[in-house]
Amino acid sequence: MAMRQTLDFLLNDWLKVNELNQRPRFAEHSGETFAAVLDTCEKIAREKFAPVNRLTDTEEPRFDGERVHLPAATHAALAAYVESGMLAAAQDYDTGGMQLPCVIEMAANAFFSMANIAMGGYAMLTSGNANLLMAHGTPLQREVFAKNEFSGRWFGTMCLSEPQAGSSLSDVATRAEPDGEGFAADALGPRYRLKGNKMWISAGEHEISENIIHLVLAKIPGPDGKTLPGTRGISLFIVPKHLVNERGELTGERNDVALAGLNHKLGYRGTTNCLLNFGEGRFKPGGQGGAIGYLVGKPGEGLKCMFHMMNEARIGVGLGATMLGYAGYEASLAYARQRPQGRPMTQAGKDAASPQRPIIEHADVKRMLLAQKSYVEGALALELFCARLVDELHTAKPDEAAAAGLLLEVLIPIAKSWPSEWCLEANSLAIQVLGGYGYTRDFPVEQYWRDNRLNMIHEGTHGIQALDLLGRKVVMNGGQALLALAGRINQTVQRALAVPGLAEAANQLAGALGQVGKATKSAWASGLPEEALANATPYMQAFGHVVLAWLWLDVALVAQGDSDFERGKRAAQQYFYRYELPKIAAWLAVAAAREPLTREMQDAWF
Numbered sequence: 001m002a003m004r005q006t007l008d009f010l011l012n013d014w015l016k017v018n019e020l021n022q023r024p025r026f027a028e029h030s031g032e033t034f035a036a037v038l039d040t041c042e043k044i045a046r047e048k049f050a051p052v053n054r055l056t057d058t059e060e061p062r063f064d065g066e067r068v069h070l071p072a073a074t075h076a077a078l079a080a081y082v083e084s085g086m087l088a089a090a091q092d093y094d095t096g097g098m099q100l101p102c103v104i105e106m107a108a109n110a111f112f113s114m115a116n117i118a119m120g121g122y123a124m125l126t127s128g129n130a131n132l133l134m135a136h137g138t139p140l141q142r143e144v145f146a147k148n149e150f151s152g153r154w155f156g157t158m159c160l161s162e163p164q165a166g167s168s169l170s171d172v173a174t175r176a177e178p179d180g181e182g183f184a185a186d187a188l189g190p191r192y193r194l195k196g197n198k199m200w201i202s203a204g205e206h207e208i209s210e211n212i213i214h215l216v217l218a219k220i221p222g223p224d225g226k227t228l229p230g231t232r233g234i235s236l237f238i239v240p241k242h243l244v245n246e247r248g249e250l251t252g253e254r255n256d257v258a259l260a261g262l263n264h265k266l267g268y269r270g271t272t273n274c275l276l277n278f279g280e281g282r283f284k285p286g287g288q289g290g291a292i293g294y295l296v297g298k299p300g301e302g303l304k305c306m307f308h309m310m311n312e313a314r315i316g317v318g319l320g321a322t323m324l325g326y327a328g329y330e331a332s333l334a335y336a337r338q339r340p341q342g343r344p345m346t347q348a349g350k351d352a353a354s355p356q357r358p359i360i361e362h363a364d365v366k367r368m369l370l371a372q373k374s375y376v377e378g379a380l381a382l383e384l385f386c387a388r389l390v391d392e393l394h395t396a397k398p399d400e401a402a403a404a405g406l407l408l409e410v411l412i413p414i415a416k417s418w419p420s421e422w423c424l425e426a427n428s429l430a431i432q433v434l435g436g437y438g439y440t441r442d443f444p445v446e447q448y449w450r451d452n453r454l455n456m457i458h459e460g461t462h463g464i465q466a467l468d469l470l471g472r473k474v475v476m477n478g479g480q481a482l483l484a485l486a487g488r489i490n491q492t493v494q495r496a497l498a499v500p501g502l503a504e505a506a507n508q509l510a511g512a513l514g515q516v517g518k519a520t521k522s523a524w525a526s527g528l529p530e531e532a533l534a535n536a537t538p539y540m541q542a543f544g545h546v547v548l549a550w551l552w553l554d555v556a557l558v559a560q561g562d563s564d565f566e567r568g569k570r571a572a573q574q575y576f577y578r579y580e581l582p583k584i585a586a587w588l589a590v591a592a593a594r595e596p597l598t599r600e601m602q603d604a605w606f
Helices: 003-014 015-020 031-059 072-084 102-115 117-136 139-150 303-340 363-395 398-439 446-457 463-474 480-497 501-524 529-559 564-592
Strands: 156-159 175-179 191-203 209-220 234-240 243-245 250-254 257-262 272-279 291-296
Touching: 003 015, 003 031, 003 102, 003 363, 003 446, 003 529, 003 564, 015 031, 015 102, 015 363, 031 072, 031 102, 031 117, 031 175, 031 234, 031 446, 102 117, 102 303, 102 363, 117 156, 117 209, 117 291, 117 303, 139 156, 139 191, 139 209, 139 446, 156 191, 156 303, 175 209, 191 209, 191 234, 191 363, 191 501, 191 529, 209 272, 209 291, 234 243, 234 303, 243 398, 291 529, 303 398, 303 446, 363 398, 363 529, 398 446, 398 463, 480 501, 501 529, 501 564, 529 564
Parallel strands: 156 209
Antiparallel strands: 175 191, 191 272, 191 291, 209 234, 234 291, 243 250, 257 272
């Protein structure tokens, strides 16, 4: 993949990942082992994932009332992924892992997302599920459930949304009642019986693995036996499809979890997406109704536990969006280089007798390709930078880890939202480059767009990310996270001011950062959340563009040579500053003015 050169550049020249090998956790690794991991994953993605991308899109999962049927290629591709050891890539050696840095794990998974995003979804959910249990589960829960997921014997899901609640977790209606005598006695944890419905559950039913481990949010009763209002009482439970004992063996009994139906989506068609019924009585474990679930963490702390997985998933969704954009960029670039159309313009007009030229020679096609390049390569830098911050958070000195944690807090909403919007735009431009052929299934770009359109909704919609950013992240602890980000941006500005050709961009970035600061204060000037947050989405769009402008300038500082590769990086940085960064003024204007139009708009006026 041509993407590999950019990936290596970002990892080695920009992020200097080999410096991580000086830390005890990564001491047994080297640049050679990192490269070997990337080589292996690139090969599996090319040979097992990419060839069946179209097949898994057209042969959607099918439910016959008893079983879900998937193409055999799905099983083969995921078996190759499991064999690679990537499910446990970042885990301790004694857990069966490789103790890889998060940034290398993320880079390796980029190949799978680019080759077949639907197949990559099963792996991302399984590793995220197991990582949560390693952080919040009991020792036996980690041994029985997490380790069997890391080995690929079992796969996992996350079950949050419900048909009537969507993203409003305070309206979760699934209930969990203590399971009588087994409540405190079960070695796997306090045992409950769950009843309710979960919607939009990716990988919720299949036969790829021996078992499926659902992590389910449900409300436990209060002291009076009634459901507590809001998010109080929301707890997290391990609910296996097939019941297991404390040795990790299947008991032969099916849990009361039933597939009610498959959702047929615009994209990601190779990943089963399910409506699951818990405790409907189709299966009766122990002779009773209700799905058996084991409490994770403390009662009422389900959201706290689940956000461990959700934040990880948001970086993963951002990476998936990035790589779909990258796939479309490479496909449209290849097409533009070989598609002849049009002739050179001269003062005398076009010479009909002259040969046609490739469309990549037309300025407007170059514009579309350059826009894609600036979006997808910038987004890749963003996701790898966030993964590098995760490594800092877990392995750096305390003060450096704390600083990394602050940056991650404010960047997570951007890591998820920015690629899902602008790499989708890259996919749209890829279709445009191909013209009429872009709409057809003869070329892959229409599928990349369909797959990517889901990422603006996955793991929290655009609006939710915007509310999180402006409503919480930039104002928490007196704005410490925003100040930490501003400090890092200003460091890049100061370095760029001393480099010929980048001083103008440095001053432009400094001005943009100042606009964000002023708009943040103005948005909250009245102290009324309803006024401040009415324009949270345009605020987030501007914020994200400033973050990407910063990363592009930081990358350009490293790409100062005369090779075509480095010239291309600088051209993408220049495109972003000349065509994209100026857009922030309009976005910030409505946020700063607390523009009331959208909140005052009446239903009847539509």
